[in-house]
Amino acid sequence: MSSKAKSRGPDLRRSVTPWGSFSWGYSDVGADIFVGLGLVLAWAAGASNVAFLFAGVVYVCIGLAYTELASTYPVAGGGQYFVMRGLGDIFGFIAGWAVLLDFTIDVTLFAWSSVDYTSQLMPALVNSIHPWLHFIVVLGLVLALCLLNVIGVRESTAFNGFVSALDVLSETLILCLGFLFAFRPALLVHAMQFNWPSPYQLMLGTSLAIVSFVGLESISQAAQETQRPASVIPRTSVSLILTILIFALAYSNLALGLHPWHPIADAAGHPMQFWQIFPHDSDNQGKAVALLAAQVPYYGALAALYVPVLGAVLLLISSNSGVFGSSRIAYAMSNSNLLPSIFQRVNRKFRTPAISIVFFSTIAVVELVFAAAPALYPSVASLYARFFHGENGLGFLADLYAFGAATSYSFVFLGLIALRLRDPLSPRKFKIPLNVPMRWRGERVEFPVIAVIGFIGIFSILIFTLRTHPLGRIFGPSWLLLGIALYFVYRRHRRLPLFGSQQRDWRAAQVEILRSSGELELMDEYVANVKASDARRATRPV
């Protein structure tokens, strides 16, 4: 037995139910609207619903792509694995490294926003009033999550399920009561006609809207621990995708057309629409859902008390998913020789990937320092104002989050297209719709049109991000370049191909994946497809 095989820990137990799979994804992606809504309203103003609609269409394409890939290849590596298998090692590394950026940002951004939601009930935590206290509490949360993950405490699936159910119930109530009692279509139309943003602001708003839909990696992570994922994942994923999409569209339309329960006025006493409280107040941007819930007639009195707590808990769960998600992705990348084996090392006492967890939590802390610096030091604020359009902490984190997501999702679409062409034999119980049948290297394949549409959409969001985010434009590509340099050093040290891929037996790997996931019928179908393909090749004239 090789030393690598010896170092492998026990396999993940497949015990997640369909509801568990849904709530796993929901607690990750569902929290995003709590952060994204205020940011998009701040920049896209009267076109916020259009920004969410555009990002939402792209998100549906991404969600369908992940659903197909996760049900066909139910492994925890997620986007990095799909891209590596479809396009090769170096592209797999870039996709995985971009996902790792997102996970580390996830830790800081959601801990930050969790404190913002808490500040709705505890004004001492408002960032603009007590920046040091805000910073210390966010730092404390990140360190506490790191410690909890090192000693092996994770929130249970049951707790995730409970919080998700409560959140779905609350959000449905907020939206239904809001649309029934506080929604004025005339206000929505007025906001869209008289407060349409400039093209630059619309691009910025759209790139921030994708923040509300990040976290689809959780679909593939849930697939690894779900029994018979090919059957369960499509059902729960489609439900998850539609729920998140409708919540995002509904919140943006409601926010623009909301007639506030309590009148809102500016400093001069002029009445304001609800969405106008976001553009110049970064404190409000971080807790938009709680502010909106409080403006719903009758229910708002109760919602104002518990929605901030619910939001803070959901965001903290999402932050935690960043801590263990990054170590899990790093483990998978290390297993594929894309990262050094140190990221596979498991602590003897706690049986957790402690080094990996501490490493990525440290990066999250560095990101927190960059995000908090302008509020903590006026000299840094003037520096940011001069060179980076004066971005605030939340904006800085959202920039990088959008960059990482757009980069990794772009590669996932390319990976999906490549896998459809290079691996037509794997049975796909779920296929994204709109496919063009064709022949490729002697095999019948189906070319996914939706993947092309999705790629164009997400790539345009990547361009928007690079065009409109001064900090994301510098830090995002720098992160990728640093990663590629480390990758080359590592691969050279291990005498592995730098640009090419390591030899792997994908057929044997696929049989093992399907066997371990309990998809025995699909495994038999795959073996039969392989034999038929080999027979066809053998009889083909040279």
Added chain:
Amino acid sequence: MLIVRGVLALAMVLCGMVVMARMLAMLPAGLAVLPGVVLAAAMIALGAHRLFLIARAWRST
């Protein structure tokens, strides 16, 4: 649990119908009603789809 999910799905459909009716009343405003109409259609579709799934699960239990 099925009953709670059924009530939520029904609420989604009703809410979608209300939004649709109110947005269609603003039709002269032109393209500005489009996001609202898309949202209403999506709410009705998702709610109806869930009701269909719940009815199927109800019959099988």
